[in-house]
Structure formats: structure tokens, C-alpha cells
Amino acid sequence: MISLGISVGHDMGAVLIKDGEVLVGISEERITRVKSYGGYQHQMPEKSMRYCVESAGISFDDVDRFIYSTTELPDEYGEQFESITGVNRGRLEFMPHHLAHAFSTFYSSGFEDAAVLVVDASGSEIAPDSKANAWFPQKDPNELQENVRLAEAVTIYNFKKDSYEESYKKWIKLSTDGYKGGGVSVGIMYGTGALQLVYDPSNNSWQSGKLMGLASYADREFVDSFPDFIEILENDVFIPNGQVPSDGINYLSDFQSRANIAGIYQREQERLLMYFTKKASEVVDSQNICVAGGSFLNCNSNELIEKSDLFENKYYLPSSDDSGIPLGCAWFGQIVEGNLPTGKYLKPYLGREYSNQEAINDFFESDIPDIQFQEFVNWENLLDYVSQCLVENKVVGWFQGGSETGPRALGNRSILANPSSPWVERYINSEIKNREWYRPFAPSVLEEHRKEIFDLDCFSPYMLITTKVKEEWRGKIPGVTHIDHTSRYQSVTKEMNERYHSLISAFYEKTGIPLLLNTSFNGKGEPIVESPADAIKSFYVNNIHVLVINNIVITRR
């Protein structure tokens, strides 16, 4: 039973599942090399779809179900689908956006039942000609004001072994002509803050991650005494449309004021996510919660959920943003005659592997002068060489196995460095990533040593939760300890990633430090590298000192 999940729109991609095993998945940006590729192109992710079937060694004819989702209108893709796949358009099925988020996280958690909480900017819409209308018969698009649509903002589902249902839904109104009635969503509020405070005109972007980094510099007293922006009502919340009031605050030229306003957005986001987590615990009877939607890439609010006792077990998906939609669609396609599939804990490395021969071919085709490669036959020798480079404060591009799903690199497409050196952190920020100085780097830690270093007792293999670094370690690992003494660690186990675990272990043997600085393998504004060719180019252009692809080491001559 093979299902292909497809998303259309920004961060679009495809995922293939066979008999409950996730075989392969990719985001279109990794192939087109344009970040978040797909928004308002009204094109199916053809490259991702082909990548999936080709990597699995099958053809589109072998796929039993094709499921897609999109938040964009118009949402009719039958003709394109037929011309890409050669399969009759009648076999292409649509599912709503929030339900796809829900399937993506529940079936990656391994839980038998759970409350599933979906929070993002906006999901599927009730509007004339929207395919989502059929899923929500109680909402009549003809009753809406002209130019106004209803969009999914927050949904809570009740998932059990053999059934699922929607237990709560918050809709918001969107419009094409400036209608400003009603409140906005959690994601729209946080995005408004990002646009206000961390807009980057060089590539016309406003990243939520930057706002989160900035918020760490906020003055606690200012944040705690600032009046509420969102209103928590009897049985709902109201999120005003527009910016947090900042009259008389000179935030554009004064860094501290800017950080303070960022702190307000962060505080309000945390209040909202805790409100909805509590709501999930009220409307669903389960000890488990799974979350998805872009709002759950916010590691500081995830920490609060993790610390709360509203649920015993919590699951956060690495592709919580819309890059996870095809995974949810593919899981939905695993329903056979009404019987739900069985999921298991997700290994995030959904990309295909590349052979040494492919890497060597790409090396020669790159035609870059003054670089050389060496193949290490013995893995221990390679570990010894690479860990020594790290000890000597060299920056290493680490390329192994299949690429990660979602925005975080988790040890297969990572740039690695010595966390004890503040100099290396500055080098990566200024030379490679060209990032703002206030954005922190995160560590990958050997799971067996994690409790010695971090406050929170939580297995966090996807780098999605922030916590305090223990006092005795703060001075030892300045490269991955943020201004507020926090860190967003990745737990690394042999079981999840054996090669990465062996490298951190080799570094630990030499230094007594069981962790490495880990940032995604890409230069500024680029998607994470996918192929050896991408990695070789990025290594060269971005002044990375050493590149490791499988057991091949590439250096400058």
C-alpha cells in the first residue's frame, strides 16, 4: 500500500509512505535551491514528486493513493497532476491543511492516542470554489461578506487507535480588500512582530526565528509590566489585528527597545500556546499531546509546554511548519477501508542517500580549483581526523545519509564546530551565515551526557525546546549558550543517528565536552544543501574549512 503526499504552496514538497514506513521525502526548495520555494506559483512540486518515486525505485503507476493539500486558491490541480504523473486526475484526493498537520505529527509520535494541537498563521479556507468547503458542510461560503474568507487558525483533534475527530476549531476572517474585522491568528500576530522588528530588506524576509532570538535580550521588568495585548476571554481569545502598541518607544534605532518589544510578542505567543494547550487538555481525554503548525518551531514556548503538567507525554514534530504537510498527506493516504495506520517515532532523515561515486563525480564536475579529496577506508581514522579538526577550531561541513525534513539540520546536513570557542561562533556568524550577532547557535549533545549539562529533563532529538544551561557549564560552552543562559539542544542517540553519535563521541574523548555546535549546512538565504554538488559549492563559497561527505574528506590544497 503506497501513498504519495503532496503539498502545493510555500515550503511545498512530497513524501512517500509504503505500508506504514516513511520511505522518502523532500521539500522542493532543496532541489530548486530557492528557500521556501512554491508560494503562489500554483505549480505542483514536480521535482519532489519525481525525487520520491525515483529514490524508491518505483513509478507513479505503483502508487495506490495520491493526497494533496494547499492553503492557496484556486486549488484545482487535476490537469497538472495528470500531465506530471500520467495518472488519471480523478485519483488525486484533497485534504484540509490543519488535518494534514495533525496526521503529520500524530503518526510521527508513536503514541496510541493523543490530543493533537495545530496552530499556525492560517490553514484551509472556506471560500467560493474552495475544495475545503466539502469538509466543513456547516460553514456556508455564500453567507460570507464579499471578499472575506474563513481560514483555519487553531484546531484540536482527538486521535485514537481506530478513530479521529475534530474537537475544537478557531476560525479567523481573511480578506483581499483590507477588511479588518475580528482577530488574527497566533502565526499572523508573531509574523506581524517579525515584520515590524526584524525585517531584512536585502531579501525581503521577516523570519520568526530572528524575532525569538531578539526577544531573549528583552528587559524582563519591561516585559512583565507591559499591558496585555491579546485578550483571554471566557471561552476564547482575541488577538488584535496590528502591531503591539509601541507609541513613544524608539525601537528602530535603539536595540534594547527593539528587543523589549520583541519580548512582548514572545510573551503573548507563550500565553496563547499555553491557553490552547490547556484547552486541548480540557476537550480531549488523553495523557499525550502532539503539536504541529509553524507556531511550534518557537522553542521557548515549547519549553513551557514541556514543563507544564497538562499532559504527561509531549511530541513536537521537526517539520511543524508547512514543510511537514506532505508527510501528513501521505499518512492520510495510508488509511485503508477506514482503518487507520500505525505510526512510529519519526527518524527525521527523509532524503535519499548519495553514494561515494556520486560525490566524486560531483567533485570533478564542480571544477573548483585548489581543492582535494581523500577517501578514508577506516571510519575510526576518519573520526580521529575530523574530531581533531574540530578541536583545532576548524569549521566542518558534515554530510551523511539522507537530508533532514523540516528547517533544522540534525547531523546529516550540518555545519559543525567546537562549542567551547566564542571565536568559532563569530566566524560562522560573520563569514558563513551572515547572521545577526544576537542569534544563538545550538548544540548537539550525546544523550547519555545530556542531564549533566542542561536543566530540563527532556529527550529532544529534533532541537525544538529551549532550556537553561547548568551554571557550571555556561563558561565552558559559550558558542552555544545564549545571553539568557539558554540553549536549544539536540539529543543524539546511536539509534537515531549512529555516525553523528560516533563523531561527537570522538570529540568528547579528546576534550571532555560531549557536544558540538550544530547549524544547518547552508549559506545566508539558501536552503539546506541536498546533494554533494550543493555541499561542495557551499563549502567553497562560504569558507568552510573541511567538508566530509560519507567517508570522503574534502579540503583546500
Ligand SMILES: [Fe+2]
Ligand atoms: Fe500550516
